[in-house]
Amino acid sequence: MKMTSAPLDLDAVQAFVRIVDLGSFTRAAEAMRTTQAAVSLKLKRLEQRLGCRLVERTPRHVELSARGAAFLDHARQLLEVHERALSAFVSARERLVIGISDHVAGPDLPALIARMNAQDPQLVIEIRIGTSSELLQSFDRRELDTVIVRLHAGRSDGEQLADEKFGWFAAPSWQHRPGEPLPVATMAEPCGVRVIAGRFLDEAGISWTESFVGGGVTAVVAAVTAGLGIAALAPRMLPFGAVDVGQRLGLPDLPRLPILLHTRVRDGRPRDALAALSAAFRSVVKG
Template identity: 30%
Template sequence: MNVELLDLKSFVTVADLGSFVRAAELLNLSQPALSRRIRRLEETLGARLFERTTRHVALTAVGRDFLPKARRLVEEFESSVLAIRDLGRRTSGLVTVAAVPSVAFRFLPKTVARFSEAYPRIRIRILDIGANEGLEAVARGEADFGINYIGAADAAFDFTALLEDPFVLACRHDHRLAARQRVRWDELDGERLIVIGQTSSNRRLIDNALGQRGMRLDWTYEVMHLSGMLGLVEAGLGIAVLPSVAAPPAAQSIIHTVDIVAPRVSRTIGIVQRHDPPVSPVAGRLLAMLLEDWQAPRSTG
């Protein structure tokens, strides 16, 4: 026997209101759709539930007998849904995420806001630290999971790739290269180049990729943080190489970004987890929500 919940709710609503017209309005259904649901329920039960005239709707003997049973089924289902929602709101705990800074505040806020609305009693700690430190935090169990661009080749971790993040050139809007769609690495020679420090995994990734081509960065300024690079670019002191997700949105900045090719250098950003033990249930909820949001259409600015 296949009885849908909305069929039962339709029956109860018509019985309570004594009108197909008002029941359809309350249920946000068209009258033909409501009639089809009642007819399908009657066919499933093998009996008529209503006596219909042009002015009146009344329950049959079978309908009067079935009404309390249908009402109880609908109420029990709705009570169960409310109980589950309340359980989610009463669930407490702590989730710690180790995320590289360039990613943490570009993609996490939307998910954190949605998660906090669903689970207001669960606290979230975000460790916005470098790639190596973040991987170590996951390995030591200090973080439930990480968002990182290293760890994919480490057998100690599960790595779920999320997006490919190319390195781009950041220029002030009045710089001669700002109007270009793409530049080659060798075209940066002679420019006042701003780079991230050699202790950064981003820097090592770039140096390794260029070294394979017999190339190297000829820089003028070296900083420790990506925010410092952007500050120097805005001040007109030079141009910078940085991950595309770290670039400010074009509509909100005097900084323009340009693709760098020959070679194109990129990093793969993904979720890093330990094999064992698995993430806690509350961390698993945040992780699932993060994957949903990341896979949805988005603008990277």
Template identity: 30%
Template sequence: MAALPPGIDPDLLRAFVLIAEGGSFTRAAERVGRTQSAVSMQIRRLEETLGQPLLTRTPKGVQPTPQGAWLLDRARAMLALNDEILGNLRAPPMVGTVRLGTPDDYALFWLPEILARFASVHPSVELDVTCMNSDVLAEQFQQGRLDLCLLSEGQEPRGIPARRVWRGPLRWVGSPNHGLHRRDPLPLALSRPDNHCSWRAAALGALRQAGRAARVTYNSATQTGCFTVALAGLALTVSTPCTLPEGLAWLGEAEGLPPLPEMGIVLLRADAALGVPAADALAEHIAEGFRRAAPPGVAIAA
């Protein structure tokens, strides 16, 4: 009978992921509570097990080799599954209620898989999810009515620490059958001006810089409302990458529309929720879920 291939120690994979994400052996050692030499030895053991160089030093810090880049996503998935198994079968059931605030588009396009995964691991935790626009959510967070809150980057209350969980391109969205991109001025469906929406500012700023006249013909408090207007063929709107409703399409340079800047999504955690196991666990599930969706080459802060 042929000998079984050696298994991979999850601790070795964890050290590798921390170094690859942080670009430093020193920072990785601090996070796992080991010496730098001990972490270096873990990486040597992992490279010997796999027979491939995984990390290399560059002027910008420690970076994955091509083999390491291939391993990184798979290591993250293996560690998430390892932690899920241990957390579900060894730890006492986690209980409590976590109040999560999120804009409606994040709730619809990003959170279903994240929340389903969290519920499978922590079925006794009750989630209270509030969907509002970012302005209202920021106000509710400051009033202590939310434990965790997702917001578009730039709309977090001043002075409150925010953890970036995603960053990617903003894109134009519209009906492919109505030719709205040829109208002058360009009709738009965007968030209401009193929401101080960063997406609205980015869209209008890009058009202004390109010398393109535009008029916000429809204002909505939610992304769902903007999509509804776009589906009717009445205006164009903008969105981060997501699964578009049937009848809408991504638009851009081919339609004569200017490029839009990248936008970020941040996670806020209330002081009262720090160290609360259920809130900690949900925050990590959210961060991991968004990390998996990060565009290639985009570093998401840990």
């Protein structure tokens, strides 16, 4: 592949970085609010400009080539310099206030925020964590620009970003004492996951009791790790070593629970940042 003399296209450089960060042409297109075909064309033109293949494409995933790995840091620096140059002429920084459900945020939150910042370093991002019910109420009162929550009973609005598998998890050494109610660690009401988990246990005729009530998923995970009981959680929320005990205990299968985006942001820089965040959520929610 022969290098051309044309200047670098910043959109093509951004497409390359998005493909690498999100591991998918589809997710990169979502983040850039364009089509997969357009992203593929941008990358092809960048590769033609540089005279080498940057990404190795396979049916399941994308991988950096050796030349792509060497170019990646330069690509990020180029985009950062471009943003700094633009920011010198921006008089006021826009703000985006986002509420994210505690059952959605998880350990991936720092990386997701970083993706939004990479999309627009000059955008002020304010994140608030709470239950889906609380955040939806704040959104309806126009206290939040956007919320990312679990499915909430009585509402059918919102854009579905992904759906996520849930299971019954416990510490590896934990054992249920025969004849005793199943000890369940959960969040306080009005947590939607708590309601669903309790309903499924009741419908299956399984006797259970609260062994721990936490103010957030982090506290519930800590209780599971400490051996206080089991919890209904998404696998990505769990620390290394926690095990799914649902089949062993004969517990009912939990449904896949959707992650929904509610927003009043329709255009401009905040919408571009939300597109990047939505694509990132879709890339980290697996299983």
